[in-house]
Amino acid sequence: MAIEDRPGTRRAAVVLCVTEQDGEPGVLVIKRAYRGRNAGQWGLPGGRADEGETPEITALRELEEELGVALEPSDVLGRLDDFPASSGFVITPVVAVASAPVRPVPSPDEVHSVHHVPLAALAADGVVNWLAQPSGPPLLQMLLGPRMTVHAPTGAMLWQFREVVLLGNDVRVADLLQPDWTRH
Numbered sequence: 001m002a003i004e005d006r007p008g009t010r011r012a013a014v015v016l017c018v019t020e021q022d023g024e025p026g027v028l029v030i031k032r033a034y035r036g037r038n039a040g041q042w043g044l045p046g047g048r049a050d051e052g053e054t055p056e057i058t059a060l061r062e063l064e065e066e067l068g069v070a071l072e073p074s075d076v077l078g079r080l081d082d083f084p085a086s087s088g089f090v091i092t093p094v095v096a097v098a099s100a101p102v103r104p105v106p107s108p109d110e111v112h113s114v115h116h117v118p119l120a121a122l123a124a125d126g127v128v129n130w131l132a133q134p135s136g137p138p139l140l141q142m143l144l145g146p147r148m149t150v151h152a153p154t155g156a157m158l159w160q161f162r163e164v165v166l167l168g169n170d171v172r173v174a175d176l177l178q179p180d181w182t183r184h
Contacts, residue, residue, distance in 0.1 A: 001172060003082040003090045012089045013058035014046025014154075016080070016161050017069065019098040019116070026118040027161070028067065028104060029144065029154075030111045040112065042150040044093070044157060045069075055079060055092035063096075067114060068105035071096050080160045083153045086178045093157040095165065117144050117158075123166040128159060139177050152178040 005011075017028045027044075034040045045066045049058040056076050064070045080093040104114045121127065121144065130138040142150040142158050150158060156173040163169040 001081045001174065002079075002092075003084055003174070005090075008088075010089045011049040011055070011058075011092070012047055012085075013049060013055035013062070013092045013094055014044035014157065015059035015063045015071075016044060016093055016095045016157065017063055017067075017071070017098060017102075018096065018119070019069075019102045021101065021116040024116075024118045024120070026116045027122065027158070028069075029115045029117050029148075029150070029158070030066065030106070031113045031115070033108065033110055033112050041154075042148065043154050045111075046091070048089070056094050059092075059094035060096070066107050066110045067102075068107070069098070069102045071098060075099060080157060080164065081173050083156055083173055083176075085153045091153055091157075093161070095161065115145075115148070119166060121145075122158065122162050127162070133177070137175070137177050139179065152176045 030043050032041050032043050045063040046059055047062045060071050075096045077095045083091045085091055106114050127143055129141040129143055131141055132138050140152055140155050142155040144150055156176045160171055160173045163171040
């Protein structure tokens with residue numbers, strides 16, 4: 001579901017890059033560098049859209065800038081729902097599939113580490129955790145590995161990818177709760 005622009009809307013795009021590692025398909029998830037915007041947070045390769053860029057072009061450009069992975073527009077399968085982040089950005093997740101295995105080379109200014117999350121692990125039972133809150137809706141946690149708990153907005157995009165692409169369910173993410181510490 002697309003979110004229309006309003007005055008002051010800032011656009012960003014991320015890519016759910018599906019690639020194979022050791023014969024196993026998965027998505028690339030990054031841990032942001034421990035400085036700058038979203039320091040140390042789990043994320044997907046992506047960033048702010050430049051003037052006139054489509055979400056697809058933004059996502060592919062950012063994938064190459066952050067991980068040195070160059071994909072073509074023809075590698076894009078489509079988009080998931082826009083996510084209205086509490087930072088003021090509307091983030092468009094783009095799904096792309098690498099036609100050959102890739103070797104990410106993270107930009108140290110932007111990326112601390114790169115992780116290949118197998119699709120089988122993303123679709124497994126026990127990955128999705130809904131944490132009750134004292135008031136309001138529960139908080140989504142994607143439990144992707146030891147010390148790899150991912151919250152919205154990235155967790156929301158991974159959850160929708162899991163549900164829609166891997167499991168064939170119809171889910172929406174725009175109203176999912178985002179932890180306070182992800183707001184910068």
